[in-house]
Amino acid sequence: MQDVYIAIIILWVFLFMYAIAGSIDFGAGFWAMYYRRRTDTKAASIANRYLSPSWEVTNVFLVLLVVALVSFFPGAASTLGTLMIVPFCLVLFLLTIRSAFMVYSYSVQKYTNMLIMISGITGLLIPALLISILPAAIGGFVEIVGDRQYILVDQLFKSPTFYTHLGFGLSTELFLSSLLLSDYAKEANSEETYHVYRRNAIILGPITLSFAVGAIFTLIPEAFWMFENIANEWLWFTLSLLAFSIGYSSLWWPSKKFEVGRPRIAVLLIALQFGLASFAYGSAHMPYFLYPDVTIYDAFTNEVMFRSLLIGYGIGMAILIPVFIWFWRLFMKDKRYLRQEGSPH
Amino acid sequence: MDNVMLARMIFGSSIAFHIIFATLGVGITLMILIAEIMRVIRKDEDYGTLAKRWTKGVAILLGVAIPSGTIVAVMLSLLWPGFMEIVGQVIALPFQVEIFAFFLEALFLSIYIYAADRLSPVMRIVSVFFVALGATASAVLITNAHAWMNTPRGFDMVDGQVINVNPIAAVFNPSFFVTSLHVVGSAYMTGAFILAAVAAFKLFRGGLTDREISYHRKGLTLSLAIALIMSVYTLNNGHDTAIMLHEHIPVKLAAAEGLFETQSNAPLAIMGTPDPEAGRVIGGIEIPGMLSWLATGTTDGVVQGLNDYPRDEWPPLFVHTLFNVMVGIGSALLGLASIFWVIWFIRRKKQKPYPKWLLSGIIASGPLAMVGIETGWIFSCTGRQPWTIYGVQRTGEAATNSGNLGMLFVLFISLYVVLLVLTALVMHFYFNRNPVSNELHTI
Ligand code: HDD
Ligand code: HEM
Ligand code: HEM
Numbered sequence: 050m051q052d053v054y055i056a057i058i059i060l061w062v063f064l065f066m067y068a069i070a071g072s073i074d075f076g077a078g079f080w081a082m083y084y085r086r087r088t089d090t091k092a093a094s095i096a097n098r099y100l101s102p103s104w105e106v107t108n109v110f111l112v113l114l115v116v117a118l119v120s121f122f123p124g125a126a127s128t129l130g131t132l133m134i135v136p137f138c139l140v141l142f143l144l145t146i147r148s149a150f151m152v153y154s155y156s157v158q159k160y161t162n163m164l165i166m167i168s169g170i171t172g173l174l175i176p177a178l179l180i181s182i183l184p185a186a187i188g189g190f191v192e193i194v195g196d197r198q199y200i201l202v203d204q205l206f207k208s209p210t211f212y213t214h215l216g217f218g219l220s221t222e223l224f225l226s227s228l229l230l231s232d233y234a235k236e237a238n239s240e241e242t243y244h245v246y247r248r249n250a251i252i253l254g255p256i257t258l259s260f261a262v263g264a265i266f267t268l269i270p271e272a273f274w275m276f277e278n279i280a281n282e283w284l285w286f287t288l289s290l291l292a293f294s295i296g297y298s299s300l301w302w303p304s305k306k307f308e309v310g311r312p313r314i315a316v317l318l319i320a321l322q323f324g325l326a327s328f329a330y331g332s333a334h335m336p337y338f339l340y341p342d343v344t345i346y347d348a349f350t351n352e353v354m355f356r357s358l359l360i361g362y363g364i365g366m367a368i369l370i371p372v373f374i375w376f377w378r379l380f381m382k383d384k385r386y387l388r389q390e391g392s393p394h
Numbered sequence: 395m396d397n398v399m400l401a402r403m404i405f406g407s408s409i410a411f412h413i414i415f416a417t418l419g420v421g422i423t424l425m426i427l428i429a430e431i432m433r434v435i436r437k438d439e440d441y442g443t444l445a446k447r448w449t450k451g452v453a454i455l456l457g458v459a460i461p462s463g464t465i466v467a468v469m470l471s472l473l474w475p476g477f478m479e480i481v482g483q484v485i486a487l488p489f490q491v492e493i494f495a496f497f498l499e500a501l502f503l504s505i506y507i508y509a510a511d512r513l514s515p516v517m518r519i520v521s522v523f524f525v526a527l528g529a530t531a532s533a534v535l536i537t538n539a540h541a542w543m544n545t546p547r548g549f550d551m552v553d554g555q556v557i558n559v560n561p562i563a564a565v566f567n568p569s570f571f572v573t574s575l576h577v578v579g580s581a582y583m584t585g586a587f588i589l590a591a592v593a594a595f596k597l598f599r600g601g602l603t604d605r606e607i608s609y610h611r612k613g614l615t616l617s618l619a620i621a622l623i624m625s626v627y628t629l630n631n632g633h634d635t636a637i638m639l640h641e642h643i644p645v646k647l648a649a650a651e652g653l654f655e656t657q658s659n660a661p662l663a664i665m666g667t668p669d670p671e672a673g674r675v676i677g678g679i680e681i682p683g684m685l686s687w688l689a690t691g692t693t694d695g696v697v698q699g700l701n702d703y704p705r706d707e708w709p710p711l712f713v714h715t716l717f718n719v720m721v722g723i724g725s726a727l728l729g730l731a732s733i734f735w736v737i738w739f740i741r742r743k744k745q746k747p748y749p750k751w752l753l754s755g756i757i758a759s760g761p762l763a764m765v766g767i768e769t770g771w772i773f774s775c776t777g778r779q780p781w782t783i784y785g786v787q788r789t790g791e792a793a794t795n796s797g798n799l800g801m802l803f804v805l806f807i808s809l810y811v812v813l814l815v816l817t818a819l820v821m822h823f824y825f826n827r828n829p830v831s832n833e834l835h836t837i
Contacts, residue, residue: 105500105504106500108460108464109497112493113493116486116490117490119470119478119481120482121482123478123480123481123482124479126471127471127476127478127479128475129471130475130478131794131795132796134473134796134802137468137472138805141465141468144461145462145809145813146809148457148458148460149458149817152453152456152457152820153817156454156824157823157827350486351556351559353559353560353561354484354559354561365493368494372501376504379508
């Protein structure tokens with residue numbers, strides 16, 4: 050395989066990891082807001098307990114993604130950075146407020162309500178801004194005047210594919226986070242919370258699927274080249290559909306605890322489905338970063354740098370993976386953490 | 395205002411904001427580690443309480459350090475796309491390795507904070523050790539990129555193309571070691587002085603029980619011990635940094651000292667304003683031969699002056715003041731820490747309170763150290779102008795050409811102001827609501 054393909058696959062893996070971790074993180078923020086007034090379930094506090102130790106780690110995945118883009122594809126980073134400066138800056142702005150309030154509210158109770166609102170609202174806005182980069186990158190929305198490039202914002206807002214991408218991004222976020230939280234609630238032995246999130250997942254699954262199909266078909270008028278490529282990736286999309294069906298059905302599989310549903314299996318299979326579909330979407334995008342100006346070949350770094358980066362990632366992962374496993378055990382599996390009452394402190 | 399200027403203002407203020415929290419993240423985590431070790435050695439739970447309360451503070455500070463760091467990291471690509479195109483090809487390694495340092499720090503910090511009650515004392519020290527290691531490593535690694543901007547190595551630039559890349563040579567550029575040692579030393583020094591200032595403030599305000607006084611005294615002496623060591627170290631190593639400038643970027647040293655003519659027996663000018671018309675520093679104190687002696691080791695040594703360089707390669711001359719402020723603060727704080735230990739030694743047998751003037755000096759030392767960090771960094775980045783990569787790329791070539799920067803500047807400045815105020819309020823509420831008397835175990 051050519052080096053440039055290895056690089057783009059690594060980049061895709063990082064994107065995938067951040068998409069999953071970010072969906073769950075932002076989604077949990079939204080659910081904590083959505084259920085803040087409900088006293089009959091622990092839905093809000095379970096969502097909060099998941100967020101406390103995890104948001105910092107999720108944030109590092111974002112940085113990882115940016116650094117990988119800059120180091121593997123310096124040319125693409127500079128074009129994307131110039132074009133997308135406003136949406137990226139808004140994301141940074143919102144992200145900062147969110148993280149700061151996350152920490153403030155752990156320390157001072159009176160900020161808790163404000164945090165719940167802020168993290169709920171930014172939990173929808175940040176993913177929406179991030180996902181809007183996708184339709185902007187398929188071409189047709191960039192205008193070149195002299196040596197400057199502009200995004201045609203009004204055209205973007207008028208195009209249906211923008212809205213189907215947006216709907217897809219948000220429903221995926223909420224779907225994935227409901228699934229994970231239902232699993233988390235099950236670990237924490239909270240039956241009524243489990244049922245709340247299971248029901249959300251059942252509703253959101255088909256919605257997500259329809260948006261995904263919609264996003265692909267609305268590409269026809271905007272980016273026919275991409276639609277054609279997608280048609281060639283049908284195998285991946287079929288596999289992804291299969292993973293979805295099995296995963297979704299596992300919400301009704303019998304189980305020893307709480308009678309019905311195997312959320313763990315659902316989380317894994319839906320993540321797999323998401324991985325397959327995003328891989329197919331990404332391959333259909335190849336070889337363009339930004340259609341039609343920037344391809345992965347133009348943007349690729351040099352061979353020497355590429356080799357040293359590979360070695361770097363290898364060593365880094367070897368050191369970190371054991372720590373990740375320990376971390377996971379302490380917070381996702383340890384009954385003493387999961388079952389404590391009240392706030393996580 | 396032109397685009398480049400706006401980009402510099404946005405980036406400069408963002409990173410100046412990040413560095414406040416980042417420096418404390420590096421400095422205070424070291425202090426927590428030392429407190430945890432002292433607790434085991436002395437078998438004194440007060441050190442555990444110190445570690446616990448400092449950790450609480452660091453957790454709040456890192457809550458701002460992490461997103462503001464994310465801002466600067468992404469902004470590098472947004473505002474300086476031309477620069478990042480070269481970075482991606484030549485000096486991507488420190489940025490990459492830094493991610494692992496962040497992971498290390500974030501994971502172990504979560505473990506140390508949220509799982510402390512489930513860890514044995516030794517595992518506690520191990521986890522806080524990795525937190526401190528991660529923080530220090532991230533400072534060293536980012537400084538690596540900064541040092542490379544000053545002394546770029548490991549590539550050739552031919553017709554605007556980067557060729558002959560050697561990533562290892564880029565990482566081990568000549569100013570890397572000395573600069574990163576200076577950054578880490580000054581961050582430890584600042585963390586220690588800030589904590590000393592907090593303890594001094596409590597003792598100064600009075601109204602404490604004997605138990606509380608003894609607790610705050612432990613905090614004060616522990617912090618000032620580290621502060622003294624790190625001040626000596628930073629001063630000594632700052633000298634080496636100046637020698638590095640003399641060898642590799644003489645024009646920066648010349649601007650720092652306001653030296654116009656290349657000469658042997660060059661004088662050291664303290665304060666004053668460099669005046670290009672007069673060709674010397676107006677209104678300062680001059681010590682003849684001192685600069686030559688500091689830079690080369692003998693008063694006969696030749697030090698290059700600004701006039702050897704074309705005017706359009708001069709940095710702004712106000713960097714002279716920034717440099718003087720940093721050095722002045724370094725010397726003053728070393729003096730202060732030494733006086734404290736002399737007084738401590740004289741009175742070690744009696745339990746008399748420390749004099750008020752000494753405590754007020756120590757209260758001032760924390761903010762002053764932070765001013766030292768800020769002036770030092772702005773000196774280093776502005777003193778590199780007009781270059782972003784010294785001798786290779788000018789700032790104008792690095793900058794973005796996109797519009798909208800004015801609006802973003804206003805947006806981010808307001809964000810930083812609000813966060814500074816809120817963070818201060820949160821600290822205030824938290825530590826007021828949870829006074830240390832609740833946590834002290836009675837003897
Ligand atoms: C509390 C903070 C502090 C203190 C007391 C000092 N420094 Fe410093 N100095 C820094 C904090 C700092 C810094 C913020 O960490 C810088 C900015 C960039 C860097 O590499 O370190 C720096 C940079 C810096 C540079 C420029 C390096 C470059 O541009 O590459 C020189 C020549 C010195 N220092 C020299 C000194 C001397 C001679 C000092 C004492 C007598 C001194 N510093 C005290
Ligand atoms: C020498 C000055 C700097 C020091 C001492 C420093 C130190 C730190 C520290 C201690 C943290 C908290 C890390 C954590 O808890 O994970 C941090 C966060 C961060 N810094 Fe800086 N930093 C400096 C400059 C920069 C610069 C110039 C950049 C831009 C490339 C940067 C990028 C970041 C990022 C991306 C984070 C967030 C990491 C995360 O998501 O956890 N830093 N920095
Ligand atoms: C953390 C403390 C730092 C502070 C307070 C700081 C401050 C500044 C300031 C004030 C400027 C604008 C300079 C001017 O136009 O006069 C600047 C520019 C810049 N700095 Fe730093 N800096 C810091 C650290 C770093 C580090 C560690 C890096 C390395 C990645 C870095 C990279 C840059 C770049 C790329 C520019 C823009 C290009 C240029 O103006 O040359 N800075 N910084």
